[in-house]
Amino acid sequence: MPADLRAARRQLLLDSAGIAVSAVGFALVYGLAAREAGFSLVEAVAMSVIGFAGAAQFAAVGYVAQGLPWLPIVVLTLFLNARHLLYSASLAPRLRDVPFLHRAAMAHVLTDEAFALAATHFHRLGHVDIPGYWIAAVVAVFIPWNVATIAGYLLGSAIPDPAAFGLDVVFPAAMAGLAVGLMTGRREIVAAGAGAVIGVLLSLALGPAVGIVAGGLVGPLVGMAVPAPLPATPVSAESPLPLRPSHMGDAVAEVDEDAHARPLPPAPFGRIDVGEALHEAEADADEAEDPR
């Protein structure tokens, strides 16, 4: 295993430890709440395994306890979890080479925490790492969440309130910390700032389920309005300055980002296929050499 991959996975495991503690704390409370709401152990665990959506599970427990019909619970779950569309869309370009069934399985465990950990891990590595995704989604979240659901159900009221230990802060702090890890340029910083402001304002007006999704949808648009950074120092072939590999890496990354970020000028004849254009140019050259 390459050294950078080993180091990135070590960092991922370390990051996952904090997330796992948070998952355990809240799943213990969920298990207890489900028992008090009259769920059987099988029902409580089914929610954690099949639904696997923390906020929606807590809401469902509350609504079932109040005797609400199922339809509003299912509709609320749909809205609460709509933000996963953003995570899925954001990861999709990186996962295009993964087999279909593998991606289908990966999707089931895509949560806030799994996305945050995996996106940061991929960003750190510069490429996708499938075992890293499973560490983020299953080792850090799915297993702790489900084991703690069972423990919370069985241990009952012996469970202390996670807020007493400050564990209620783990989730927002982890999300903020992982967002910091993804802020590698002006556009990312502006997108995050706009997402936070929009998220809070619309959460106050319409509730967090709407506010968070709106922040995630509109924040990137604000970030895209920021001009792409230009390379700090123009590098010419005749430059007397020594160009170390680290400088070259930075320069290539900047130019690459610039090229990705800057919209292409409108092509008068649609998209140009470079391979086809080269092939045509070669054919033209052959024809010019051999005019028979």
Place this chain on the structure above:
Amino acid sequence: MNNELVLLAVLMGAVTYPSRALPILAPGIERLPTRALLYLRLVGPAVLASIAAAETLVEGDATSGYRLVFGVEIVGVVLCMAIVAWRKNLFLGLVAGVGLVAVLRLAGIG
């Protein structure tokens, strides 16, 4: 024991799975225009910041209404962010942030 709520769990899973899976499973996602790929790259920081801010600064529920709060949680979250930016270590940031909030609450602050 009656396990009828398993069906509710299945229904909840059925409405959750498409939002998690559709973009990942949709064919042709790699052929998106450059602007769309840039947008998707910015979704990560935007949505995570949105979650963190809403979780920290907004309190309440649909019945009683939502309100802005400035509690000790902000101090913990900001400390965590600062440590991640400085040391590139989330675990350290979480330990420091959560520890600070726990100590402040123990001292009766917040």
